Amino acid sequence: MLRLIGRRLLTALPSIVGVIIVTFLLTRVLPGDPAAYFAGPAATPAAIAEVRTKLGLDRPLPEQFFSYVAGLARGDLGTSLTTGRPVMTELAARLPASAELTLAGLILSFMIAVPLGILAAIRQGSWIDHLCRVLATAGVSLPVFFTGLLLVYVFYYLTGIAPSPVGRIDVFYSPPPSVTGFYVIDALIARDFGALRAALSQLALPVATLAIFSLAPIARITRASMLGVLSSEFIRTARASGLRPTTVVITYAFRNALIPVVTTIGMVFSFLLGANVLVEKVFAWPGVGSFAIEALIASDFAPVQGFVLTMAILYILINLSIDLLYGVIDPRVRIEG
Amino acid sequence: MDRRTFLKSTAASALVGSGVSAPAVWSPAKAQARRDTLLVVSESGPNNIDIHGVGTNVPGYEVSWNCYDRLISHEMKTGPNGHPYYDRDKFKPELAEDMNVGPNSVTFKLRKNATFHDGTPVKAQDVKWSLDRAVSVGGFPTFQMKAGSLEKPEQFVVVDDSTIRVDFIRKDKLTIPDLAVIVPCVMNSGLVKKNATEKDPWGLEYTKQNTAGSGAYRVTRWTPGTEVVMERFDKWASGPAPTIQRVIWRMIPSAGNRRALLERGDADISYDLPSKDFAELRENKKLKIVSTPFSNGVQYIGMNATRPPFNDVRVRKAVAYAIPYQKIMDAAMYGLAKPMFGAAANAPTEVAWPQPHKYGTDIAKARQLLAEAGFPNGFETTISFDLGFSVVNEPICILVQESLAQIGIKAEINKIPGANWRTELNKKVMPLFTNVFSGWLDYPEYFFFWCYDGQNSVFNTMSYQSKQMDAFIDGARVAAADGNSADYDKNVRGFVDLAFEDVPRIPLFQPYSNVAMQSNIDGYQYWFHRRLDYRAFTKA
Numbered sequence: 001m002l003r004l005i006g007r008r009l010l011t012a013l014p015s016i017v018g019v020i021i022v023t024f025l026l027t028r029v030l031p032g033d034p035a036a037y038f039a040g041p042a043a044t045p046a047a048i049a050e051v052r053t054k055l056g057l058d059r060p061l062p063e064q065f066f067s068y069v070a071g072l073a074r075g076d077l078g079t080s081l082t083t084g085r086p087v088m089t090e091l092a093a094r095l096p097a098s099a100e101l102t103l104a105g106l107i108l109s110f111m112i113a114v115p116l117g118i119l120a121a122i123r124q125g126s127w128i129d130h131l132c133r134v135l136a137t138a139g140v141s142l143p144v145f146f147t148g149l150l151l152v153y154v155f156y157y158l159t160g161i162a163p164s165p166v167g168r169i170d171v172f173y174s175p176p177p178s179v180t181g182f183y184v185i186d187a188l189i190a191r192d193f194g195a196l197r198a199a200l201s202q203l204a205l206p207v208a209t210l211a212i213f214s215l216a217p218i219a220r221i222t223r224a225s226m227l228g229v230l231s232s233e234f235i236r237t238a239r240a241s242g243l244r245p246t247t248v249v250i251t252y253a254f255r256n257a258l259i260p261v262v263t264t265i266g267m268v269f270s271f272l273l274g275a276n277v278l279v280e281k282v283f284a285w286p287g288v289g290s291f292a293i294e295a296l297i298a299s300d301f302a303p304v305q306g307f308v309l310t311m312a313i314l315y316i317l318i319n320l321s322i323d324l325l326y327g328v329i330d331p332r333v334r335i336e337g
Numbered sequence: 338m339d340r341r342t343f344l345k346s347t348a349a350s351a352l353v354g355s356g357v358s359a360p361a362v363w364s365p366a367k368a369q370a371r372r373d374t375l376l377v378v379s380e381s382g383p384n385n386i387d388i389h390g391v392g393t394n395v396p397g398y399e400v401s402w403n404c405y406d407r408l409i410s411h412e413m414k415t416g417p418n419g420h421p422y423y424d425r426d427k428f429k430p431e432l433a434e435d436m437n438v439g440p441n442s443v444t445f446k447l448r449k450n451a452t453f454h455d456g457t458p459v460k461a462q463d464v465k466w467s468l469d470r471a472v473s474v475g476g477f478p479t480f481q482m483k484a485g486s487l488e489k490p491e492q493f494v495v496v497d498d499s500t501i502r503v504d505f506i507r508k509d510k511l512t513i514p515d516l517a518v519i520v521p522c523v524m525n526s527g528l529v530k531k532n533a534t535e536k537d538p539w540g541l542e543y544t545k546q547n548t549a550g551s552g553a554y555r556v557t558r559w560t561p562g563t564e565v566v567m568e569r570f571d572k573w574a575s576g577p578a579p580t581i582q583r584v585i586w587r588m589i590p591s592a593g594n595r596r597a598l599l600e601r602g603d604a605d606i607s608y609d610l611p612s613k614d615f616a617e618l619r620e621n622k623k624l625k626i627v628s629t630p631f632s633n634g635v636q637y638i639g640m641n642a643t644r645p646p647f648n649d650v651r652v653r654k655a656v657a658y659a660i661p662y663q664k665i666m667d668a669a670m671y672g673l674a675k676p677m678f679g680a681a682a683n684a685p686t687e688v689a690w691p692q693p694h695k696y697g698t699d700i701a702k703a704r705q706l707l708a709e710a711g712f713p714n715g716f717e718t719t720i721s722f723d724l725g726f727s728v729v730n731e732p733i734c735i736l737v738q739e740s741l742a743q744i745g746i747k748a749e750i751n752k753i754p755g756a757n758w759r760t761e762l763n764k765k766v767m768p769l770f771t772n773v774f775s776g777w778l779d780y781p782e783y784f785f786f787w788c789y790d791g792q793n794s795v796f797n798t799m800s801y802q803s804k805q806m807d808a809f810i811d812g813a814r815v816a817a818a819d820g821n822s823a824d825y826d827k828n829v830r831g832f833v834d835l836a837f838e839d840v841p842r843i844p845l846f847q848p849y850s851n852v853a854m855q856s857n858i859d860g861y862q863y864w865f866h867r868r869l870d871y872r873a874f875t876k877a
Binding site for chain 2: 033036037045047048050051054055080081082083084085090093149152153156157160164165166167171172281282283284286290291294297298299
């Protein structure tokens with residue numbers, strides 16, 4: 001097993017090298033001059049040149065690249081000019097925020113979408129199948145920023161049920177001492193129930209927004225995959241043998257239908273982690289997506305490179321764990337070396 | 338109570354009762370904390386809390402202003418809108434208790450009881466070190482110091498522990514005002530030096546994330562992009578003790594949510610909402626809105642005066658007559674700006690800047706001028722703007738585009754991302770564009786020196802060159818330094834008239850700095866830097 005993981009990670013190395021080179025080159029060909037941007041509003045060409053030297057942007061490209069790679073080898077991703085802190089620290093602080101939000105959204109969406117998909121497959125053409133179709137269509141067609149703003153408008157502005165959308169925790173609570181970076185878990189560890197409640201209530205609306213958006217692919221794939229399995233012969237045999245319908249559906253059909261669902265969830269997770277910028281913007285959530293976008297707008301290279309690299313590594317890790325999960329779900333699936 | 342409100346309230350209370358996501362119930366201690374705290378929300382936050390840092394952004398200036406002291410500051414007066422406004426001409430002591438201006442130097446006596454946040458007393462050596470740093474680190478701070486002829490460390494002389502002298506290298510009216518801007522802040526030199534390294538002799542890495550000053554507030558928590566928490570420094574000696582004990586400044590990127598936070602009463606103050614929101618908030622009167630025209634600032638349409646077709650003054654005038662001024666005021670600014678057009682034909686030129694010009698929307702005249710210049714059928718061009726301020730810029734450009742089409746000029750709109758805007762300005766090739774400039778130091782010659790002078794700074798976005806203009810600007814600067822007011826007035830009138838006659842840039846309006854706050858918040862002051870001064874705020 002360990003050898004297998006090791007071998008899989010080794011094959012991922014070339015893609016990581018590729019990602020490093022491509023992001024480096026892409027950030028350099030982007031229009032926009034960080035020196036001019038950061039020299040401030042009243043800069044003379046001389047002042048801009050001075051800033052450029054300070055940032056090391058006047059050196060030839062290969063030299064810049066090698067010093068970047070040398071930094072990477074030491075675990076140094078460079079410093080963000082927009083926030084003034086090392087990119088590593090920024091990502092380490094922001095990744096848990098994004099992950100907490102995305103995971104919670106995905107769990108909620110999983111809990112709604114999978115039963116919905118299964119029911120839609122069993123009762124094909126019934127009202128629940130239509131409901132599934134309507135929800136899925138609405139979920140993908142409503143842009144997240146719109147759903148987010150709508151939820152804020154209704155639940156915060158109009159009714160005041162939800163707390164103010166000011167980020168991960170209410171202004172007058174301090175975040176719990178950091179252990180995992182997930183506020184909910186950290187608050188539980190610290191037994192700080194006030195903070196737990198504050199963190200949970202801040203999560204409610206953004207999580208709902210994400211769940212509505214990610215509902216569609218999961219529900220549709222569950223339905224389609226279940227339909228395929230339900231029409232296969234072993235299900236007919238199981239039914240003919242007089243097994244209880246729940247046993248047939250859950251134990252036999254669902255387990256066999258799970259592989260495409262898990263694949264989709266993996267895809268949706270890695271996609272959402274970086275792509276829920278709009279949700280982060282609407283809810284002032286200090287996540288990685290909004291960080292990368294802000295850096296991109298300010299032509300701040302280091303965070304963009306760090307972000308892409310982190311995402312690439314995460315993507316590889318998530319895919320690996322999904323592949324491993326296949327083996328658990330269905331022993332017939334074996335990853336070839 | 339009708340059925341609908343009844344249903345709404347029971348539904349709401351049922352949800353609150355079940356505690357799904359209800360805000361925490363306030364304890365008395367928390368309510369007290371809320372009363373002593375000012376909660377500020379804005380779109381973006383600081384990237385560096387030291388104004389001397391490389392690329393410190395404008396939100397960073399606000400932290401510096403409140404956490405550091407300068408030798409002197411400005412008195413307050415009543416502004417054009419009836420609210421407190423800094424007095425350009427009256428200085429008050431801050432860290433210095435006394436200022437003595439001589440012919441070749443100015444001497445400051447420091448307060449005896451002033452200490453830094455860590456308790457070390459403030460000495461003249463700290464002041465010298467800080468001013469040396471400002472003129473030496475390069476980039477924006479050094480540049481700003483130069484604007485007041487503060488250029489060399491030798492100019493700052495320690496007389497004794499509590500006396501510092503600043504020697505003039507030339508006569509310059511802007512030297513004293515330049516000592517009251519944000520840049521010449523006084524730092525705890527001992528503390529910063531301890532954290533400096535060989536590669537970083539001025540300790541920029543340390544002050545980037547730590548406040549090392551003697552100011553009324555100090556940063557106790559800062560999460561970039563999320564929040565800044567500042568606590569009052571109770572031993573602050575440079576002014577009356579502030580009443581706000583804690584300032585929490587949260588970054589809320591969505592303008593809609595900032596407005597919702599204000600309207601729900603959860604945030605105390607915000608200052609960067611779109612004009613439309615401010616106009617609506619002003620209508621419904623729940624919040625206090627203070628709008629102040631930018632001091633020494635103008636939004637304008639610029640034209641590249643070195644390249645055809647805009648190198649012909651008749652073409653520039655044609656454009657000036659084709660701008661839909663009033664429409665821009667109404668549709669782009671929602672009335673929240675001070676018009677800079679349509680002065681009466683016989684109005685005398687004033688010794689002031691900004692002031693309205695005499696052009697108005699007159700399509701027939703524009704057509705005629707364009708025909709005289711040899712473009713009876715117009716021409717094609719592009720109009721560019723900075724996407725970073727698209728809320729204002731985009732509607733302006735669309736209105737101008739529509740209006741220019743009436744005289745045959747087909748202008749394609751070119752949107753330039755914020756990061757790229759300054760690079761494009763520096764290239765000086767954009768034919769037609771809109772932009773805004775405002776100077777910290779509120780003097781007409783300062784504005785003209787940056788925006789119209791032949792030295793062609795980045796703000797002379799039109800690359801306008803005129804020997805006559807340069808002579809007026811120089812004349813005004815010399816007359817100001819010598820205190821010759823008749824000569825000064827003549828030169829200022831001269832450059833204003835010439836700017837309107839040659840019209841390389843067409844002033845549109847003076848933008849407003851808009852601040853919205855809860856009705857129990859008092860003490861907002863307008864400063865040249867347009868950021869908040871927490872020291873004066875009170876919360877009832």
